[in-house]
Amino acid sequence: MERRTLFPGRLLPALLILPQLALTVVFFLWPALQAIKSSLEREDAFGTSTEFVGLENFADLFSDPLYVAAIGRTALFCVCVTALAMGVALLLAVLADTEIRGRAFYRTMLIWPYAVAPAMAAVLWVLMVHPQIGLVGAWLNRIGVAWDYKLDGTQAMALVIVAAAWKQVSYNFIFFLAGLQAIPKTIVEAARIDGSRGFHRFRTIVLPLLMPTVYFLLVVDLVYAAFDTFATVYAVNGGGPGQSTQTLVLKVYLDGVVNANIGSSSAQSVVLMAGVIVLCAVQFRYLGRKAVT
Amino acid sequence: MAGLRLEGLRKSFGANEILKGVDLALADGEMLVIVGASGCGKSTLLRLVAGLESPTAGRILIDDQDVTGRDPSARDIAMVFQNYALYPHMSVFDNMAYGLKIRGLPKSEIRAKVDAASSLLGLDALLDRKPRQLSGGQRQRVAMGRAIVRDPKLFLFDEPLSNLDAKLRVQMRGEIRRLQRRLRVTSLYVTHDQVEAMTLGDRLLVMHQGVPVQLATPTEVFERPADTYVAGFIGSPAMNLLPGILGRNGTVVAVEGTEIPLGNRRFARPDGHPVTLGIRPEHVALDPAGTSWPVEVVELLGSEMLVHAGRADGASLTLRLPNGAALSDTVRVSFPAGQLHLFDRATGLRLEAVA
Numbered sequence: 339m340e341r342r343t344l345f346p347g348r349l350l351p352a353l354l355i356l357p358q359l360a361l362t363v364v365f366f367l368w369p370a371l372q373a374i375k376s377s378l379e380r381e382d383a384f385g386t387s388t389e390f391v392g393l394e395n396f397a398d399l400f401s402d403p404l405y406v407a408a409i410g411r412t413a414l415f416c417v418c419v420t421a422l423a424m425g426v427a428l429l430l431a432v433l434a435d436t437e438i439r440g441r442a443f444y445r446t447m448l449i450w451p452y453a454v455a456p457a458m459a460a461v462l463w464v465l466m467v468h469p470q471i472g473l474v475g476a477w478l479n480r481i482g483v484a485w486d487y488k489l490d491g492t493q494a495m496a497l498v499i500v501a502a503a504w505k506q507v508s509y510n511f512i513f514f515l516a517g518l519q520a521i522p523k524t525i526v527e528a529a530r531i532d533g534s535r536g537f538h539r540f541r542t543i544v545l546p547l548l549m550p551t552v553y554f555l556l557v558v559d560l561v562y563a564a565f566d567t568f569a570t571v572y573a574v575n576g577g578g579p580g581q582s583t584q585t586l587v588l589k590v591y592l593d594g595v596v597n598a599n600i601g602s603s604s605a606q607s608v609v610l611m612a613g614v615i616v617l618c619a620v621q622f623r624y625l626g627r628k629a630v631t
Numbered sequence: 632m633a634g635l636r637l638e639g640l641r642k643s644f645g646a647n648e649i650l651k652g653v654d655l656a657l658a659d660g661e662m663l664v665i666v667g668a669s670g671c672g673k674s675t676l677l678r679l680v681a682g683l684e685s686p687t688a689g690r691i692l693i694d695d696q697d698v699t700g701r702d703p704s705a706r707d708i709a710m711v712f713q714n715y716a717l718y719p720h721m722s723v724f725d726n727m728a729y730g731l732k733i734r735g736l737p738k739s740e741i742r743a744k745v746d747a748a749s750s751l752l753g754l755d756a757l758l759d760r761k762p763r764q765l766s767g768g769q770r771q772r773v774a775m776g777r778a779i780v781r782d783p784k785l786f787l788f789d790e791p792l793s794n795l796d797a798k799l800r801v802q803m804r805g806e807i808r809r810l811q812r813r814l815r816v817t818s819l820y821v822t823h824d825q826v827e828a829m830t831l832g833d834r835l836l837v838m839h840q841g842v843p844v845q846l847a848t849p850t851e852v853f854e855r856p857a858d859t860y861v862a863g864f865i866g867s868p869a870m871n872l873l874p875g876i877l878g879r880n881g882t883v884v885a886v887e888g889t890e891i892p893l894g895n896r897r898f899a900r901p902d903g904h905p906v907t908l909g910i911r912p913e914h915v916a917l918d919p920a921g922t923s924w925p926v927e928v929v930e931l932l933g934s935e936m937l938v939h940a941g942r943a944d945g946a947s948l949t950l951r952l953p954n955g956a957a958l959s960d961t962v963r964v965s966f967p968a969g970q971l972h973l974f975d976r977a978t979g980l981r982l983e984a985v986a
Contacts, residue, residue, distance in 0.1 A: 522714065522716065524712045524713075524714055524716035525716045525717075525718060525719070527681075527683050527703070527710075527712075527716065528710065528712060528716040528717075528718070528777075529718070529729070530682075530683070530702070530703040530704055531681060531682075531683075531703045531704070531706075531708060531709065531710045532704075532709075532729050532730035532733060532777070532781070533704040533705075533730050533733040533734060534704060534729070534730075534733055535702070535704050538733070542729070543718060546720040547719065547720060
C-alpha cells in the first residue's frame with residue numbers, strides 16, 4: 339500500500355509546491371506558449387511588424403524539402419545512436435558483470451564518459467579523427483582512406499552518431515549493469531544446470547529478464563538522440579558539411595537564432611515539443627505499467 | 632556401480648579453506664543428506680558437485696565418469712534451489728520443458744514428459760501459469776518437476792524446503808521422499824534441519840567446519856554419534872553433555888563427585904581420564920534416590936514437557952518428561968547405564984566399551 343502524508347488546509351501544500359511550479363512556469367510553460375504564439379505569426383525581416391498567419395508556418399515547413407529531409411536525417415540519426423549506444427553498453431555490461439579481477443576499476447572507467455560535457459566529447463572526437471592532426475583521422479588518410487568528415491557528409495554523419503552514442507553508452511551501461519545484477523544468480527545457475535550455454539542462455543534467460551531495462555533505455559535514448567545531442571553535433575561540424583548533419587534541433591537553432599526566422603523556428607519547436615510529449619506519454623503509459631509487473 | 636563418488640574434494644576461497652577434504656561414495660539410487668550448521672561447507676560441497684564452483688583439489692565422478700572439469704550443462708544433473716530459481720518469464724510448462732528443448736527432443740516427447748511429471752506432482756491445472764501466480768508450495772513442485780522431467784543421473788537439493796511454512800514443509804518432505812524412492816535417482820540433499828535429515832536420508836553426512844564428521848544411517852548417527860559435535864547437533868533438544876572422570880577400572884564416571892555406573896561396560900582408558908558423559912533428555916530418569924538439580928525453566932510441548940535444570944557451577948541438564956509429571960523446585964535424577972554415551976574430553980571422539 340502507498341503511504342501518503344496529508345497536509346492540512348490548502349495554503350501549506352500550495353506553498354510547498356510553489357517553487358517547483360514557478361520553475362516550470364517560467365522556464366517551460368511561458369516559453370512554450372511564446373513559441374506557440376510565434377509559430378502562428380510572421381515577422382518582417384527587420385522585426386518591425388508582426389502579422390498573424392495561422393498555420394501557414396507549419397504548412398510551409400512540411401512542404402519544405404529541406405525540412406522533410408531533416409526529419410529523415412534525424413530519424414536515421416536517432417535509430418543509429420540508440421542502437422549503437424545500447425548495443426555497446428549491453429556488451430560492456432555483460433562483460434563487466436562477470437567475476438573478474440579489477441572489475442570495480444573498469445566499471446568506474448566505463449561510467450566516466452557520462453561526466454564529460456557534450457561539447458568536450460565532440461572536441462575529443464574531433465581531435466581523434468581530424469584528417470590532418472587527429473591520430474585516427476591522419477592514420478586513415480595514410481593508409482589510403484579518403485577520410486575528411488568536413489567534406490564528406492556521410493562520414494560527418496557517422497562521426498556525430500559515434501560521438502553522440504559514446505556519450506550515452508555510460509548511462510546505458512549503468513542501467514544494464516544494474517539490470518543484470520538484479521537477475522537472481524540462481525536463475526542463471528539453474529539454466530546452466532538445465533544445459534543452457536553461452537549465447538543461448540543469454541537469449542532465452544538473461545535478455546527476457548532484462549527487457550524492462552531495454553524498453554526504458556530505448557525511450558530515454560531516443561529522446562536523448564532527438565533532443566539532447568545539440569551540443570555534440572554542433573561542436574563537431576555545426577550541422578555541416580552542407581546540411582548533412584543538420585538534425586531537427588540544430589535546424590531550430592540555425593533558423594531561429596542564426597537566420598532570425600522566428601516564425602518558422604517556433605513552428606519547428608512546436609513540432610519537436612509534440613514529439614517529446616508523444617515519447618513521454620509512451621514511456622509513462624506503457625513502460626510505467628511494464629516496470630511494475 | 633557408484634552413483635556418485637567424491638575423492639579428496641577441497642575448496643578454498645582465497646586463504647579461507649571451506650572444504651577440507653571430502654571422500655564420499657553414493658550407491659546408485661541412494662539418497663544422502665548432508666547436514667550441518669551454516670558455514671560448515673555443505674552448500675559449497677553441493678555447488679562443487681553441480682559444477683557451479685570448481686574444486687581446489689580432488690575429483691568428482693558421476694556414474695564412474697570423471698566430471699570434475701566439466702561445465703554444469705555437461706554433467707547430466709538436476710538441482711532444486713532454496714529459492715526455487717524458476718524462470719519468471721516462462722510458464723510452468725516452459726519451465727519444465729526448457730532443459731528438454733535444449734537437448735533437442737521432439738515436441739511430442741517433451742509434451743509427454745512434462746505431462747507425466749506434472750500429473751505426478753499435481754501440476755496439471757497450472758501448466759499455463761507464470762511462477763509469480765503460484766504459491767510457495769506450487770513453485771516448489773514446479774522446481775521438482777523441472778528436475779525430474781530431465782531424468783538426470785543425479786539430483787541435487789539445496790535446502791529446498793527452507794522457504795516453506797512449517798506445515799507445507801512436512802508435506803513436501805514426505806513427497807520428496809516418495810518421489811525419490813519411486814524414481815530411484817541418486818540424490819544429494821543439503822539441509823540444516825535435522826528432522827529433514829533424519830527422515831529423508833538413506834544415510835547422513837554430518838559436516839562440521841568443512842570436515843565430514845560422521846557418515847552413517849540416521850539411526851546410527853542418532854544412537855551412536857561419532858563425537859560430541861554430532862551428539863549435540865543431532866537430536867532436539869540436544870544431548871546433555873557433562874564433564875566427568877573415568878574411574879574404577881573404566882566402569883564408572885564421576886560427575887561432580889557422584890559416581891555414575893556404566894553398567895557392565897568397561898572402557899579401556901586409565902582411571903582419572905577426562906571424559907564427557909552424554910545422555911539424551913528423554914533418557915534422564917526421575918529417581919528419588921538420584922542427584923539433585925534445581926529446576927530453572929519448564930517448557931510445555933503438549934504431550935510432553937522439557938525441564939531445564941541448572942546448578943550454580945554452570946552445569947545444566949535438560950529432561951524430557953511426560954506432561955503432568957510431578958515437579959518441585961528441584962528434580963532428583965539418575966542416569967540409566969544403558970543410555971549413556973562416553974566421549975574423550977580432549978578429542979571429543981566417541982569412546983567404545985571393550986566388553
